[in-house]
Amino acid sequence: MRSVTLRTTYFITQIRSCSSNSDTVPTQQQPAAHKTPKGLKEKKKKENVIKTRRQLCQPVLDSFDEQYGRELANLWPSARSVLLDPDSWQYGVMLNRFAALSDIINILQSKGFSSFLPQTHAPFLPNNSSSAIPLPRQHGGCFLHPKPVHLPSQAHWPGVLKQYYLLNAASLLPVLALQLRDGEKVLDLCSAPGGKALAIMQTANPALLCCNESDPHRKEWLAQTLESFLPQSLRNRVILSNQDGRVFGQSPAGTYDKVLVDAPCSNDRSWLYSSNPQQGAQRLKDRATLPSLQAQLLRSALGAVRPGGAVVYSTCTLSTYENAEVVGAVLDSCPEAELEDLWEELATPFSAHFTFIHPSQHRHHQRRRCGLLVVPTPGRTWGPMYLCRIRRRG
Numbered sequence: 001m002r003s004v005t006l007r008t009t010y011f012i013t014q015i016r017s018c019s020s021n022s023d024t025v026p027t028q029q030q031p032a033a034h035k036t037p038k039g040l041k042e043k044k045k046k047e048n049v050i051k052t053r054r055q056l057c058q059p060v061l062d063s064f065d066e067q068y069g070r071e072l073a074n075l076w077p078s079a080r081s082v083l084l085d086p087d088s089w090q091y092g093v094m095l096n097r098f099a100a101l102s103d104i105i106n107i108l109q110s111k112g113f114s115s116f117l118p119q120t121h122a123p124f125l126p127n128n129s130s131s132a133i134p135l136p137r138q139h140g141g142c143f144l145h146p147k148p149v150h151l152p153s154q155a156h157w158p159g160v161l162k163q164y165y166l167l168n169a170a171s172l173l174p175v176l177a178l179q180l181r182d183g184e185k186v187l188d189l190c191s192a193p194g195g196k197a198l199a200i201m202q203t204a205n206p207a208l209l210c211c212n213e214s215d216p217h218r219k220e221w222l223a224q225t226l227e228s229f230l231p232q233s234l235r236n237r238v239i240l241s242n243q244d245g246r247v248f249g250q251s252p253a254g255t256y257d258k259v260l261v262d263a264p265c266s267n268d269r270s271w272l273y274s275s276n277p278q279q280g281a282q283r284l285k286d287r288a289t290l291p292s293l294q295a296q297l298l299r300s301a302l303g304a305v306r307p308g309g310a311v312v313y314s315t316c317t318l319s320t321y322e323n324a325e326v327v328g329a330v331l332d333s334c335p336e337a338e339l340e341d342l343w344e345e346l347a348t349p350f351s352a353h354f355t356f357i358h359p360s361q362h363r364h365h366q367r368r369r370c371g372l373l374v375v376p377t378p379g380r381t382w383g384p385m386y387l388c389r390i391r392r393r394g
């Protein structure tokens, strides 16, 4: 209890220091003897800005201009302006329903955050269905701010569960697309660092959540995330695996009710700020290999899901080659796989928050309604995020 109070104090201090509307938050007066001379203060401020400013990687931007200018046409300048302005990026606050929350909810609301899920949307709300798994029914949810207010991540306190996880709110859409029900067996095929696995655990009470990650270092990171957010009592239902996801579907086949493939991809936001031009150039070179890896992961997921179950495929890139083209190729070779339309289910209810591309607006989607694409636009900076749901015929 004591550490919860301490941590809340820390949280309030941090929320003040990062709040963009500092005029509403009283700042502490420094004692006169410790005041820094004005010029020095300005210099320090500038240095800090330079330290935190991300370095744009020109080869990556040139490549995106060429590809996305062609694919997204008049939406690209808008997305481009957001991607090139990290100060405008918004951050979602996903609450952890397994931690004590009332203080945080009050603080978030007093700072202008609001819950973003419509009341009619069943997942993330307390669930009344009968469940074999008795879990807390506290309502967590996700809070958004209309401005780019960035809360600090919470520090690890041994034995105390973290209260919130910061994420791009568009990352919740693939989890909502899973339409999770209590008691299901769920596979998160590419799981680290674990944001969507946590969202799954906020949404439902699965009988089993298998979090798979092939990279050993990232698996450690995933383990730490799960430990910081989930109570001990859930550990036997949330298991870690570190197989190559491409062969996961072979054994045991058809086991899972739902599978999430949050695939390795050209992460548009982070690639634009590659640490040096060489890294950016290497990434662009390796980019050509991604669609084949993604298609193998998606086929493997279709092997792991039971007949009648569903696979959600997602990426955080705008690239058609890694999105609709991968899905189209897999559908063409898997007669038992059927694409489901998410427009009414997700784009319509969430259109106030996200800019979705209607498939008919996208040149490459004209032949087939192949999923949803969230494109960052000024004021709605969420995304890039692509998602689609594929049902394995029963």
Ligand SMILES: C[S@@+](CC[C@H](N)C(=O)[O-])C[C@H]1O[C@@H](n2cnc3c(N)ncnc32)[C@H](O)[C@@H]1O
Residues within 6 Å of the ligand: 189, 190, 191, 192, 193, 194, 195, 196, 197, 212, 213, 214, 215, 218, 243, 244, 245, 246, 262, 263, 264, 265
């Ligand atoms: C986009 S990230 C996943 C993000 C995660 N779902 C989340 O929400 O925090 C993709 C992950 O896939 C992993 N990965 C890459 N190749 C893989 C493979 N063959 N099998 C399983 N995981 C793989 C990467 O190491 C990376 O951690």
